Amino acid sequence: MDGQTRIPILKVGRVLIVPIQVDMDDQTVIHLQDRILSELERTGARGVLIDISLLEMVDSFIGRVLSDIAAMARIMDARTVVVGMQPAVAITLVELGLELRGVDTVLNVDEGIRLLRSEFGIDDDEEDSPFGGGAGAFAEQVNRP
Amino acid sequence: MQSRSIALESEHDIIIARGEVRAIAARLGFRLLDQTRLATVTSELARNVVKYALRGRMTAQPLDPAQGRAGLRLVFEDSGPGIPDVAAAMRDGFSTGRSLGKGLPGSKRLVDVFEIESEVGRGTRVTVVRWL
Ligand SMILES: Nc1ncnc2c1ncn2[C@@H]1O[C@H](COP(=O)(O)OP(=O)(O)OP(=O)(O)O)[C@@H](O)[C@H]1O
Numbered sequence: 001m002d003g004q005t006r007i008p009i010l011k012v013g014r015v016l017i018v019p020i021q022v023d024m025d026d027q028t029v030i031h032l033q034d035r036i037l038s039e040l041e042r043t044g045a046r047g048v049l050i051d052i053s054l055l056e057m058v059d060s061f062i063g064r065v066l067s068d069i070a071a072m073a074r075i076m077d078a079r080t081v082v083v084g085m086q087p088a089v090a091i092t093l094v095e096l097g098l099e100l101r102g103v104d105t106v107l108n109v110d111e112g113i114r115l116l117r118s119e120f121g122i123d124d125d126e127e128d129s130p131f132g133g134g135a136g137a138f139a140e141q142v143n144r145p
Numbered sequence: 146m147q148s149r150s151i152a153l154e155s156e157h158d159i160i161i162a163r164g165e166v167r168a169i170a171a172r173l174g175f176r177l178l179d180q181t182r183l184a185t186v187t188s189e190l191a192r193n194v195v196k197y198a199l200r201g202r203m204t205a206q207p208l209d210p211a212q213g214r215a216g217l218r219l220v221f222e223d224s225g226p227g228i229p230d231v232a233a234a235m236r237d238g239f240s241t242g243r244s245l246g247k248g249l250p251g252s253k254r255l256v257d258v259f260e261i262e263s264e265v266g267r268g269t270r271v272t273v274v275r276w277l
Pocket residue numbers: 060061189193194197198223225226227228234235239240241242243244245246247248249250269
């Protein structure tokens with residue numbers, strides 16, 4: 001089932017949240033990159049938060065795609081945060097000689113949201129923002145073929 | 146523990162190989178960091194086989210402490226095009242695949258023993274060992 005694994009992309013306010021919960025083959029990784037970029041375009045989201053806390057390994061391929069996503073998102077005026085990288089994965093990445101260029105990494109989703117909000121100024125004023133009001137917050141699943 | 150051999154013929158086999166290596170490493174008693182190193186090395190070297198040679202195989206050989214030292218040896222073999230200049234291929238940043246060129250030199254940093262034999266037109270064999 002190469003390339004068939006569906007990773008959900010959720011839109012919360014002006015942030016796309018991408019929880020990666022399975023080991024992905026290369027096709028799935030490339031497909032995910034394409035989908036994130038088209039969702040950025042479609043929704044005008046300003047932030048991308050990629051949760052890799054369940055990923056047991058990041059190799060040079062996945063590492064490069066994460067950097068590419070961040071670079072292309074930047075062109076579309078959006079910032080990318082990778083959250084939850086396991087310590088063993090982080091150490092291995094350094095030994096491999098890979099720096100995730102242009103990608104900020106933080107411990108968890110809360111910190112990721114805080115970073116997007118405070119450092120990168122993704123504002124609270126959007127009516128469907130998850131940051132400001134609470135009641136108005138909702139997640140829209142933007143999974144489409 | 147017995148050796149385990151896995152055919153590398155598609156991208157999906159890369160996932161199977163790295164999952165299998167992680168499981169074997171865990172069973173042998175490798176700690177999490179070493180499991181992660183071994184799974185990552187497997188991903189890099191298995192991908193090279195599939196990408197450059199199209200097919201080949203990986204063999205995972207648990208090393209018996211009774212016959213020396215406990216550890217895990219992984220052998221990646223293919224009958225692909227071979228590497229004309231192995232020394233160049235081992236340098237960080239060298240790639241004929243428009244990629245990062247981190248696979249071989251990076252893998253070397255993640256293991257205790259790294260050997261590469263390659264002959265143009267005959268194929269490539271990479272052998273790595275991580276001691277327990
Ligand atoms: N099994 C193989 N058969 C033939 N050539 C190979 C093989 N493995 C590696 N090579 C050659 O060695 C070069 C370096 O390999 P390495 O894995 O270090 O980098 P890469 O695959 O180009 O990039 P990366 O692994 O960072 O995505 C490759 O570009 C390729 O030319």
